[in-house]
Amino acid sequence: MSAPPSMMGTCHCSRCRKLGAAVMVFIRRDNLSWVQGREDVALYQPEAPYTYGRCFCRRCGTSLGEILSQEESFPISAHALDGDLDLRNRFHEFVAEKPAWLPICDSAEQFEGHPVMS
Numbered sequence: 001m002s003a004p005p006s007m008m009g010t011c012h013c014s015r016c017r018k019l020g021a022a023v024m025v026f027i028r029r030d031n032l033s034w035v036q037g038r039e040d041v042a043l044y045q046p047e048a049p050y051t052y053g054r055c056f057c058r059r060c061g062t063s064l065g066e067i068l069s070q071e072e073s074f075p076i077s078a079h080a081l082d083g084d085l086d087l088r089n090r091f092h093e094f095v096a097e098k099p100a101w102l103p104i105c106d107s108a109e110q111f112e113g114h115p116v117m118s
Helices: 014-019
Strands: 007-011 023-028 041-044 054-057 063-065 073-077 089-093
Touching: 063 073
Parallel strands: 007 089
Antiparallel strands: 007 023, 023 073, 041 054, 054 063
């Protein structure tokens, strides 16, 4: 990436939790360039009502979020990045689907579904 991610958020929906991709960072498509490994990225396209395809590495299984997205900005799994990030969680989405055993331990804004960002 030629620039750091712009934001971090946590999704508590059952789908993101099962993918191991609940903590996401948002990057701009223009800041991403492939050095190697693009051919190893697979896309899982879900059935309705889900709309967002999720990517993973065919070699190691790492969840990559929406790294093949054609949107201007998109989420990728924060856990897929090496090193520390100078970001803190900005929001929690789908807290209505959060399991009772998982406490939210920060003061980031919480949304029942998708965030409404101002």
